[in-house]
Amino acid sequence: xxxxxxxxxxxxxxxxxxxxxxxxxxxxxxxxxxxxxxxxxxxxxxxxxxxxxxxxxxxxxxxxxxxxxxxxx
Numbered sequence: 640x641x642x643x644x645x646x647x648x649x650x651x652x653x654x655x656x657x658x659x660x661x662x663x664x665x666x667x668x669x670x671x672x673x674x675x676x677x678x679x680x681x682x683x684x685x686x687x688x689x690x691x692x693x694x695x696x697x698x699x700x701x702x703x704x705x706x707x708x709x710x711x712x
Contacts, residue, residue, distance in 0.1 A: 647696060651712065654691045666693060666706055677706040684711050 650668050657664035662679035664687070675697065687693070687709065695709040 649694050649696060651692070651694055654687055654689050654693060657687055657689050664689075666695065666709070675704055675706040677709055681705070681707040682709050684709070687711065 650670070652666045652668045655665050655667050655674060664677055665674050666677060667674050675695075677695070681695075692712050693709050694712050695706045697704050698707045699705065
């Protein structure tokens with residue numbers, strides 16, 4: 640799982656892609672415009688869809704940034 644090398648800053652963004660079957664997706668940070676991968680295990684809410692506005696944090700997994708603690712706002 641995540642190695643806790645990310646930042647604790649809460650960020651705001653939008654879901655740009657989500658595949659409910661494969662249980663992963665991508666989101667875009669509103670400020671940096673960076674896109675991050677996420678897995679369904681990083682969701683705090685029960686359901687998420689493309690274009691949902693969300694809050695999230697960044698962690699590191701296998702040397703790459705990953706979005707965690709994703710919740711709809």
